[in-house]
Each structure stands twice: as structure tokens, then as C-alpha cells.
Amino acid sequence: xxxxxxxxxHKAGFIRKYVFSTDHKIVGLQYFFTAFAMAIFGxxxxxxxxLQLGWPSRMWPMLExxxxxxxxxxxxxxxFYLALQTMHGTIMAIFVxxxxxxGAFGNYLIPLQIGxxxxxxxxxxxxxxxxxxxxxxxxxxxFFVEGGAPISGWTxxxxxSAIPESGPGQAMGQNLWLVAIALFTxxxxxxxxxxxxxxxxxxxxxxxxxxxxxxxxxMLSASIIxxxxxxxxxxxxxxxxxxxxxxxxxxxxxxxVMGDKLIPHSGGHPLLWQHLFWFFGHPEVYIxxxxxxxxxxxxxxxxxxxxxFGYRIMAGCWxxxxxxxxxxxxxxxxxSGMNPFLGGFFAxxxxxxxxxxxxxxxxxxxxxxxxxxxxTTPMLxxxxxxxxxxxxxxxxFFLGSAWTDIQLHDTYxxxxxxxxxxxxxxxxxxxxxxxxxxxxxxxxxxxxxLGRVHFWISIAGAYAIFLTMHVMGVGGMLRHSYxxxxxxxxxxxxxxNVFVSFAAFALAASQLIFILNFLVSLFRGPRAEAxxxxxxxxxxxxxxxxxxxxxxxxxxxxxxxxxxxMVPDGGEDFLPQNAPAxxxxxxxx
Amino acid sequence: xxxxVHERSTPEVADAVDEVAxxxxxxxxxxxxxxxxxxxxxxxxxxxxxxxxxxxxTSPEWPEQSGVFDIRLIxxxxxxxxxxxxxxxxxxxxxxxxxxxxxxxxxxxTIIGGIVFLGxxxxxxxxxxxxxxxxxxxxxxxxxxxxxxFLITGFHGxxxxxxxxxxxxVWVLSLLGRCxxxxxxxxxxxxxxxxxxxxFVFAFFYLL
Numbered sequence: 108x109x110x111x112x113x114x115x116x117h118k119a120g121f122i123r124k125y126v127f128s129t130d131h132k133i134v135g136l137q138y139f140f141t142a143f144a145m146a147i148f149g150x151x152x153x154x155x156x157x158l159q160l161g162w163p164s165r166m167w168p169m170l171e172x173x174x175x176x177x178x179x180x181x182x183x184x185x186x187f188y189l190a191l192q193t194m195h196g197t198i199m200a201i202f203v204x205x206x207x208x209x210g211a212f213g214n215y216l217i218p219l220q221i222g223x224x225x226x227x228x229x230x231x232x233x234x235x236x237x238x239x240x241x242x243x244x245x246x247x248x249x250f251f252v253e254g255g256a257p258i259s260g261w262t263x264x265x266x267x268s269a270i271p272e273s274g275p276g277q278a279m280g281q282n283l284w285l286v287a288i289a290l291f292t293x294x295x296x297x298x299x300x301x302x303x304x305x306x307x308x309x310x311x312x313x314x315x316x317x318x319x320x321x322x323x324x325x326m327l328s329a330s331i332i333x334x335x336x337x338x339x340x341x342x343x344x345x346x347x348x349x350x351x352x353x354x355x356x357x358x359x360x361x362x363x364v365m366g367d368k369l370i371p372h373s374g375g376h377p378l379l380w381q382h383l384f385w386f387f388g389h390p391e392v393y394i395x396x397x398x399x400x401x402x403x404x405x406x407x408x409x410x411x412x413x414x415x416f417g418y419r420i421m422a423g424c425w426x427x428x429x430x431x432x433x434x435x436x437x438x439x440x441x442x443s444g445m446n447p448f449l450g451g452f453f454a455x456x457x458x459x460x461x462x463x464x465x466x467x468x469x470x471x472x473x474x475x476x477x478x479x480x481x482x483t484t485p486m487l488x489x490x491x492x493x494x495x496x497x498x499x500x501x502x503x504f505f506l507g508s509a510w511t512d513i514q515l516h517d518t519y520x521x522x523x524x525x526x527x528x529x530x531x532x533x534x535x536x537x538x539x540x541x542x543x544x545x546x547x548x549x550x551x552x553x554x555x556x557l558g559r560v561h562f563w564i565s566i567a568g569a570y571a572i573f574l575t576m577h578v579m580g581v582g583g584m585l586r587h588s589y590x591x592x593x594x595x596x597x598x599x600x601x602x603x604n605v606f607v608s609f610a611a612f613a614l615a616a617s618q619l620i621f622i623l624n625f626l627v628s629l630f631r632g633p634r635a636e637a638x639x640x641x642x643x644x645x646x647x648x649x650x651x652x653x654x655x656x657x658x659x660x661x662x663x664x665x666x667x668x669x670x671x672x673m674v675p676d677g678g679e680d681f682l683p684q685n686a687p688a689x690x691x692x693x694x695x696x
Numbered sequence: 697x698x699x700x701v702h703e704r705s706t707p708e709v710a711d712a713v714d715e716v717a718x719x720x721x722x723x724x725x726x727x728x729x730x731x732x733x734x735x736x737x738x739x740x741x742x743x744x745x746x747x748x749x750x751x752x753x754t755s756p757e758w759p760e761q762s763g764v765f766d767i768r769l770i771x772x773x774x775x776x777x778x779x780x781x782x783x784x785x786x787x788x789x790x791x792x793x794x795x796x797x798x799x800x801x802x803x804x805x806t807i808i809g810g811i812v813f814l815g816x817x818x819x820x821x822x823x824x825x826x827x828x829x830x831x832x833x834x835x836x837x838x839x840x841x842x843x844x845x846f847l848i849t850g851f852h853g854x855x856x857x858x859x860x861x862x863x864x865x866v867w868v869l870s871l872l873g874r875c876x877x878x879x880x881x882x883x884x885x886x887x888x889x890x891x892x893x894x895x896f897v898f899a900f901f902y903l904l
Contacts, residue, residue, distance in 0.1 A: 228729060296736055300732045300736070303732055304725060307721065307728060308725045309725070334732060334735060334736045336739075338742075339742070339743040341743070342742075342743025345744070345847070345851075346744070349843065349847060356840065357751065372832075374751075374838050374840050375840070379747055379751065383747060386743075
């Protein structure tokens with residue numbers, strides 16, 4: 108196994124090589140393993156929630172030993188359920204998916220795919236990871252302070268989040284949550300500043316912007332969104348912290364009574380928090396999905412073995428998504444009391460952003476048309492990504508339109524929708540990426556058969572859980588309710604809840620297959636060839652194992668775009684970007 | 697390999713080591729990074745000023761600023777800060793021409809401008825607090841007025857302070873002959889940004 112080779116001349120010790128390293132590959136792997144650990148943690152939280160929802164108020168004596176307060180007497184308390192929901196959302200949306208795509212995949216792949224030796228600011232890059240790790244630790248600490256984790260949801264809606272008396276986790280827990288978010292913001296800014304600068308400034312000779320791999324376009328677009336919306340979250344966090352500890356009232360209205368106590372604030376607006384939060388929160392889903400699209404497009408382009416359709420169209424669509432992503436946030440607020448006229452604008456903008464999304468899907472489907480597709484594990488996951496993205500996206504029409512959203516708001520329809528579009532489909536793209544780049548990183552192949560089993564159970568599980576949630580949502584299943592059997596009109600939906608819980612357990616268990624495959628292949632997998640998928644992009648042209656600095660004496664020179672497959676000269680069916688121009692005059696660029 | 701990686705830590709060398717594709721912007725890497733930082737910082741200010749606008753529009757009343765602040769002092773502060781931007785621009789010009797003495801003098805003038813601005817701000821805060829203004833109360837009306845006063849001018853003042861420290865570092869490095877013209881220019885970019893933000897704060901918070 109080699110995860111990274113630092114070169115024989117490199118005399119640095121273990122700590123400098125693998126822990127405090129400025130090498131973008133090490134930083135990328137650090138991001139990957141940290142995000143992966145957080146994903147397991149966040150996943151376990153959702154398992155606990157499914158236990159409660161499937162069998163409300165049932166005794167789980169064993170769990171009492173792990174959570175003596177939240178599961179006192181073996182029964183989950185409502186506050187603990189809300190804390191689980193808050194932490195699951197925060198961890199998965201921000202600390203897993205955001206970190207996994209731009210942090211892990213971005214770090215590892217950007218310099219390699221554009222032929223650079225490292226990020227533009229390697230030290231800043233290393234700091235970005237360490238601040239991220241710190242933010243993870245601070246967030247998880249919230250479980251262990253007095254009162255436990257916050258219960259105000261991953262959106263931290265004010266005034267619930269602004270007033271420490273509003274719940275058990277709202278004092279210290281919410282403070283830690285805010286600090287963790289602020290740290291993550293700083294880490295993310297250091298990261299994306301690097302990614303954008305590297306892509307714009309450090310491309311190797313011949314690597315024009317119209318020749319960079321699709322993955323790079325995805326990373327660039329997501330980084331541009333990040334650098335514009337994370338600062339706004341930081342600003343909102345400063346205001347919320349001032350409300351919480353400085354006694355100001357930016358978000359707290361007058362006359363609020365909590366626990367028989369009149370709250371002394373006046374004049375604030377809870378809507379202001381929602382505007383500021385969603386100005387970040389909605390683009391955030393594009394920060395996750397756009398790099399996922401880039402990875403999927405990259406993998407699809409390799410395994411169709413013919414030139415991908417619509418390279419420029421896709422790049423243009425991502426740029427359009429960047430612009431539109433910042434004017435649609437109000438569709439989260441249709442029932443918040445916002446001016447209905449504004450609602451109309453946001454509904455229109457939301458329907459507008461489905462246009463580039465639909466064109467992207469069209470590009471992938473047209474690329475598949477007439478292709479001799481190689482159904483490898485990464486390709487299966489990439490296709491799974493497209494499938495789930497389309498299915499989940501269809502629900503977006505109903506939620507993006509104010510008139511249907513008013514009916515569906517705060518039901519499981521919303522939960523099912525955003526889990527398909529921004530949780531499951533990016534996760535599938537991430538798995539596709541891991542299976543695809545594993546040989547490049549480790550020098551070994553992952554097991555294909557286990558990969559297929561993992562794929563089919565995962566996709567069946569994802570649909571079973573989240574399509575069922577759509578149905579429950581139409582039936583009125585309440586999103587934040589801890590025990591829906593309390594409501595007569597929801598009792599008949601309980602069998603569906605049990606079904607979803609079982610499907611969730613199956614989905615979680617199937618991930619063990621992946622972990623097993625990953626670990627065994629890391630040590631025992633068959634040796635990989637230098638370019639096992641016969642891909643054209645530059646990362647496969649780097650020496651194996653890849654040294655610190657990535658390339659030999661000079662960086663590679665690029666002569667064409669990355670998708671010259673099915674080359675009509677009778678030899679190999681692919682032509683790497685750095686192959687000398689004399690081999691074949693490129694017709695496309 | 698080690699040497700190559702090390703050489704890349706200075707961008708001037710980096711560009712010479714490997715032939716890289718032409719950047720669509722003619723900025724060097726560090727300058728480009730600084731522009732991105734400024735973009736993100738500008739959006740943090742935009743969030744604060746946007747929140748301020750939202751609060752002011754939804755508030756039934758808002759204190760008359762001229763009754764609270766001495767607008768002549770604020771105008772003087774603004775004048776000093778904008779003048780320091782001018783001396784900063786001249787310092788960058790001098791640094792590019794290799795005139796170290798001029799650079800040091802002009803940088804010093806810029807630093808003094810920043811300190812005078814901070815002094816005025818400290819005086820203004822002391823005056824405001826002396827009149828009974830706190831984060832959550834003020835004698836002139838809605839508490840959101842003083843909350844946004846402290847947060848917005850405080851956040852901006854923190855930026856000016858950081859700028860003064862940054863310029864002081866550049867001044868010392870220039871004195872030792874260890875600062876490139878590019879370094880002076882980067883510090884200048886940040887300084888101009890801080891000034892431009894103040895123009896918005898001045899207009900939206902004190903004048904309108």
C-alpha cells in the first residue's frame with residue numbers, strides 16, 4: 108500500500124510527511140478520512156432517530172448506558188431527538204459533504220488534473236485542514252457539555268437559537284455549534300481561496316480553460332459559490348452570537364415569553380436570520396452538488412469511451428448555476444410570513460435554476476446514447492448519481508413553487524426531496540470517485556464484485572427510504588415531530604415509518620461492505636496498472652507513487668482536451684492530454 | 697524534488713521554474729489570492745450592512761444621526777482615511793521605482809493616518825458610551841441603532857487595526873530591505889479595500 112510517496116530525497120520525518128504536511132495530496136487524504144469519520148458519526152445519529160420514529164417511546168435499555176441523559180430509562184427524550192436531528196443535519200450537510208467534495212476531492216485532484224505541483228498557497232492549505240479538524244472537534248464536543256447538543260435544527264432558526272433559555276442544548280451547546288460553524292467558515296475560506304487561485308493561476312503549459320477536465324469546472328464553480336456565501340454566514344453568526352451573549356436583539360422580537368419568563372429583547376426580526384442563513388444555506392447545496400456533478404461527469408466521460416457530449420454546455424450551465432444559486436434562497440421561506448410578492452420572485456428564480464440543471468442531465472444522457480458503456484463500479488455509481496439526482500430533482504418543482512410548497516412545507520416530502528438531491532446523489536458521486544481514483548491513490552484495485560453488491564443495495568436502499576418519505580409527506584407526516592403516533596391522522600402511516608427504518612438499517616449495513624472492501628483492497632488488493640481505466644486526464648500521467656511536487660523535472664505539456672476517446676487510428680481508443688501532438692492532429696480544439 | 701517545492705514558495709521563482717499556461721488575468725498569484733480574500737471580506741461587510749438595512753427599514757423609528765454624532769468629526773476621520781489611501785498609492789509607486797526612502801516615508805504617513813483614524817474612533821466610542829450607549833440600550837431610541845453602531849464600526853475598526861499592523865510589518869521589512877514592491881502593493885490593496893468599505897459605512901450609517 109502506498110497512499111502517497113514523498114520521494115527518496117525527501118528527508119522529512121513521519122510527522123512532517125503525513126501529519127503536518129503541506130502536500131496537497133496528504134491534505135486531501137486528511138480531509139477524506141476526517142470527513143469519512145464524521146459521516147459514520149452522523150449516520151449513527153440518523154440510526155438512532157429511525158429507532159425512535161419506527162418504534163416511538165419503546166425501551167432500549169442498552170442505549171441508556173451510552174446516553175444516560177438523552178435516553179434516561181431507555182426511552183428517548185424529545186429534546187434528545189431534536190438534538191440528534193440538529194447534529195445529523197449540521198454534520199452531514201456541512202462537515203461531511205462540503206468537506207468531502209471541495210476539501211478531499213478538490214485538494215487531491217485539482218493540482219494533479221491541471222498539471223500543477225501543489226496548491227498556490229500550500230501553507231494556507233494545511234491550515235485549512237487543521238482548522239477544519241478543530242471545528243469538527245468543537246462541534247462534537249457539544250454532545251458532552253451541560254444540556255447537550257443544540258436542538259434548533261441545522262438552520263438554527265432564531266429566536267430559538269438566539270435565546271439560551273429556549274431549551275436544554277441551547278446554552279453551551281448552541282454556543283459551541285456557532286463556534287464550530289465559524290471555524291468551518293474560516294477553514295473553508297482558506298481552502299476555496301486556494302482552489303480558485305490554483306485553477307486560475309497554476310495550470311500547466313497548454314492547459315487552457317477550455318481544456319481542463321469537467322471535474323475542475325465543477326470544483327471551480329463550487330469554490331466561487333463558497334467564497335461568496337460563507338462570509339455571509341460568518342456575518343450572520345457574528346450577529347447571532349451578539350444576540351446570545353451581548354444582549355442585542357437582531358433576531359429576537361419583543362414580548363417573547365419562554366418558560367414563563369419574559370425575554371427582555373425587543374425590535375428584532377426572526378426573518379432576518381432566515382434571509383441571512385438561507386443566502387448561505389441554499390447555495391450551500393450547490394457547493395455540494397456541483398462538484399458531485401463534476402466527478403460524475405468525469406467518470407461518465409471515461410466509461411462511455413467516446414467524446415463526451417456538451418463540454419462547453421456543461422461548463423456554461425455550472426456558471427449559470429453559480430449566478431442563480433444566490434437569488435433563490437427565499438424558496439425556503441414561503442410560509443415564513445415573507446411578502447407573497449417576494450415569494451413569487453423566488454419561485455420564478457427557482458424554476459429558472461432547474462433549466463441549467465436539466466441541461467446538465469441532458470448532456471449526460473446524450474453522452475450515454477449510442478455508447479459502448481463499460482459498467483464498472485465507478486460508472487454504476489455515477490449513473491446512480493444521475494438517476495437519483497433526476498428523481499430527487501422532480502420533487503423540487505413542487506417545493507420550488509410557492510403554491511404547492513405551502514401544502515408540503517415541513518413534511519417528510521421535504522426530507523425525502525433534499526435527502527435524494529443533496530445527500531444521496533452526492534454520496535453516490537463520492538463513492539464513484541473513491542472507486543475511480545482508489546488505484547491512483549493506493550496503487551491497488553478495489554474489488555469489483557463487492558463494489559457492485561454495495562451499489563445495488565445502496566441504490567435500492569436510497570430509493571426505498573426517500574421515495575417512501577415523499578409518500579408519507581404527501582400524507583402529512585410532520586418533519587420535526589418526535590412521535591407521530593400521537594396524531595390520529597398520522598397513525599395509519601406508521602407501517603411506512605417501520606419500513607423506512609428497516610430500509611435505513613439495511614442501507615447503513617451495506618456501507619460495511621464498502622468499508623471492508625476499502626480496507627482489504629488497501630493492503631491486499633491486486634496491483635493496479637498505471638492507468639487502469641485508460642483515462643486521458645493528467646492525474647494518470649503522474650509517476651506512481653506520486654512524489655511531493657507531483658511531476659518530474661518539468662510539468663507535463665498539454666496538447667488537447669481530455670475527452671479524445673474512440674480515436675480513429677486503429678490503436679488504443681484513448682489519447683491522453685499530454686501525449687505529443689504528432690500522434691494525431693486534434694480536430695476538436 | 698525538495699528544492700523544487702521550496703523554490704515554489706516564492707511566486708516570482710515559481711513562474712520561472714515551470715512554464716504555466718497564461719493566466720486570464722495578468723495578476724500574479726499572490727495578488728490574485730488577495731483579490732479573492734477582499735471579495736470574501738467584502739461579502740462579510742455586505743452581510744452586516746444588509747442586516748443593518750433590513751433592521752432600519754423594519755424599525756418604526758430611527759434616531760437622527762446628526763443629533764448623536766458630531767458629523768464634522770466623522771467627516772474629518774473620513775478625510776484622513778481617504779488621504780491615507782492616496783499616500784498608500786504613492787508608496788506603491790515609489791516601491792515600484794525602487795525608491796526605498798520615499799516608500800518608507802509614505803508608508804509611515806499611511807500608518808499615521810490609520811492611527812489618527814483609530815484615535816478618532818476610540819474618542820467617538822468613548823463619547824457614545826459616556827452618553828449611556830451600550831450594545832442593547834441607547835438614550836436616542838431603538839436598541840438596534842447602538843447594536844449596529846458598535847458591531848459595524850467595531851468590525852471596520854478591527855480591519856483598520858489589522859491594516860495598521862500589516863503596514864507596520866511591511867514598513868519594518870522595507871527598512872531591512874526584505875520586502876518586494878509586490879509585497880507593498882498587496883498591503884496597499886488591502887488598505888484601499890478598508891477605505892472603500894468605510895465610504896459605505898459613512899454613507900449608510902452616518903449620512904443617510
